[in-house]
Amino acid sequence: MSSGKTSDTGRRDFLKVAGAGVAAATVLSGSAAAMSRALTDQEKRSRIASSCWPPRQLFKGRGGREPRPEVVEMKKKYGEITMLDFPQWTKDTYPGVYHMDLWSSVFGDVTDPDQYTESTYTRNGQTRTVQRWDPSQPASKKWIDKLADIQVKTGTKCCHVSNNAPQYIADPDEEKRQEGVRVAKIWMDACSVLGAKTMRVNTGITGTRIMPEASAHESGYPRNDKIVGYLDQCIKSFKELAEYGETVDVRITIENHWGLCANPMNIKIVIDEVNHPYCEATPDFCNWEHEYHLFHGLEILMPYTHHHVHAKYWDRWKTPEKDWNDVARSVRILNAHKFKGTIALEYEEGPWDGIEGSKRLMDDVLAAL
Numbered sequence: 001m002s003s004g005k006t007s008d009t010g011r012r013d014f015l016k017v018a019g020a021g022v023a024a025a026t027v028l029s030g031s032a033a034a035m036s037r038a039l040t041d042q043e044k045r046s047r048i049a050s051s052c053w054p055p056r057q058l059f060k061g062r063g064g065r066e067p068r069p070e071v072v073e074m075k076k077k078y079g080e081i082t083m084l085d086f087p088q089w090t091k092d093t094y095p096g097v098y099h100m101d102l103w104s105s106v107f108g109d110v111t112d113p114d115q116y117t118e119s120t121y122t123r124n125g126q127t128r129t130v131q132r133w134d135p136s137q138p139a140s141k142k143w144i145d146k147l148a149d150i151q152v153k154t155g156t157k158c159c160h161v162s163n164n165a166p167q168y169i170a171d172p173d174e175e176k177r178q179e180g181v182r183v184a185k186i187w188m189d190a191c192s193v194l195g196a197k198t199m200r201v202n203t204g205i206t207g208t209r210i211m212p213e214a215s216a217h218e219s220g221y222p223r224n225d226k227i228v229g230y231l232d233q234c235i236k237s238f239k240e241l242a243e244y245g246e247t248v249d250v251r252i253t254i255e256n257h258w259g260l261c262a263n264p265m266n267i268k269i270v271i272d273e274v275n276h277p278y279c280e281a282t283p284d285f286c287n288w289e290h291e292y293h294l295f296h297g298l299e300i301l302m303p304y305t306h307h308h309v310h311a312k313y314w315d316r317w318k319t320p321e322k323d324w325n326d327v328a329r330s331v332r333i334l335n336a337h338k339f340k341g342t343i344a345l346e347y348e349e350g351p352w353d354g355i356e357g358s359k360r361l362m363d364d365v366l367a368a369l
Contacts, residue, residue: 042096044369048362049099049159049344050090051310052106054354055081062110062131078355083107084147087156093355094345094362098156101308101344102196104163104187108133108143115140121167132165135190144190151194158194159342160282160308162255163187166201170234170260177233181240184252188241192248198307200255200282201241203234203270209258211266230260235273242276251307253282256297262289264297271304284310285330286317286348294324295333302337309334309341311365313357314348325350327361331368 052059057074058081061067067075081089083106090100108115116131134140151157165187168180184201191199211230214222241252260266264283271279281304288297294317311331317324334343343365347357 039369041366044366045094045096046098047341047343047369048094048097048365049101049308049342050086050094050097051101051162051344051346051358052083052086052103053162054345054347054358055089055093056103056106057354059083059106060110074353077353082110084150087147087150087154090156091154094359097362098154099159099342099344100156101160101162101310101342101346102158102194104133104161104165107135108140112139112143114138115143119167134186136186140190144193148194158191158196159198160253160344161187161191161194161196161199162310162344163200164202167204169201169204169237170230171204172229172233174233177237181237184237184241185244188245188248188250188252191250196250198251198253198280198282199245200253200257201238202257203254203260203266204258209262211260211262227260227266231266231269234260235270238270238274238279239276242274242279245278246276251278251280253280253308255282255310256284256287256293256301258287262287264293264300267301268304280307281305282308282310284312284346285327286312286314286325291317291324295326295329298330298333302333302339305337305339305341307341308344309339310344310346311361312346312348313350313361313364315350316348318350327364328368331365335369 055078057071058078060080060082083102086102087100090097115133115137117134117137118129119132120127120129122128135144163184166180166184168176169184171177171180184199188199212224212226214224217223238252238254245252254261254267254270256262256264256267260270267281271281281301283298283301283305285298286294287310288294311327313325313327315325331343345358345361345365347354347361350357352360
């Protein structure tokens with residue numbers, strides 16, 4: 001794929017060199033010499049990645065709906081952007097940061113219908129039909145080329161794609177599961193063009209974010225037969241994706257992102273059963289079911305985490321008695337496991353807007369590295 005502005009060979013060389021530079025920076029920051037002294041600010045910032053999530057309200061929409069008041073206010077304050085603006089926006093907003101964690105839901109040119117296909121899904125008993133960006137469309141491939149060229153020009157790098165597009169990965173319906181795998185693979189092709197080393201796919205349970213609980217068994221002990229079926233399908237899907245990922249050099253990752261993966265033990269089970277170097281974890285500091293998972297869940301997943309994590313502040317975990325959002329403690333867990341990958345700024349909700357919150361989150365992460 002080529003836009004005519006930057007040769008495929010030149011772009012690939014740049015992305016390869018950029019990746020080598022990242023590796024050199026992280027090796028340096030993890031070396032014996034670096035560990036015996038405080039890291040420089042530049043070394044720390046080489047570990048930070050912007051995220052599309054905090055500024056999600058700034059992205060240009062496809063129209064058809066009246067924008068929510070908070071969206072209008074955010075755009076009035078910070079302006080409107082598209083994904084093609086995001087590389088430069090990253091450099092302007094977080095000085096010294098050049099890694100990006102890109103969110104699937106804001107990919108594409110929203111003014112070009114040829115980049116989108118219709119998709120139907122069910123959640124909480126409601127079936128919805130949406131237009132999703134389709135990376136396999138010819139117009140979409142040209143758009144991906146353009147984004148890759150912009151990375152070259154701005155000196156930025158997509159290190160990870162947080163992907164919500166593939167559905168049905170753990171669905172008992174084999175036809176639906178295979179469709180989810182198909183969608184994930186065409187996204188992995190796009191990630192490969194962008195130079196991304198990792199891509200999240202949601203484990204999901206079709207139609208709900210809540211996984212089934214154990215029930216009484218005739219033996220008198222609890223048993224959870226239903227979740228075993230979901231795990232079987234999920235393991236099958238991630239095996240296929242890891243094998244495909246090796247062919248395009250994109251690792252498939254599991255985040256604690258609701259459904260099966262809200263419990264760190266289920267993530268461990270899937271990764272252990274897949275048993276492939278192109279399947280690993282991408283833990284998020286806050287996407288858990290209860291407070292104690294915030295740190296113990298992260299500890300469980302660190303041996304499976306090699307490239308990318310999501311740092312987060314979320315007031316969901318603040319109570320009158322205690323603020324469980326201890327970013328410094330979470331970063332110390334990363335340090336204890338000698339994690340050398342990138343850390344995305346995925347501020348969720350709290351006393352600041354997404355932009356201010358992500359900057360404060362970056363300061364907290366930098367201070368703890």
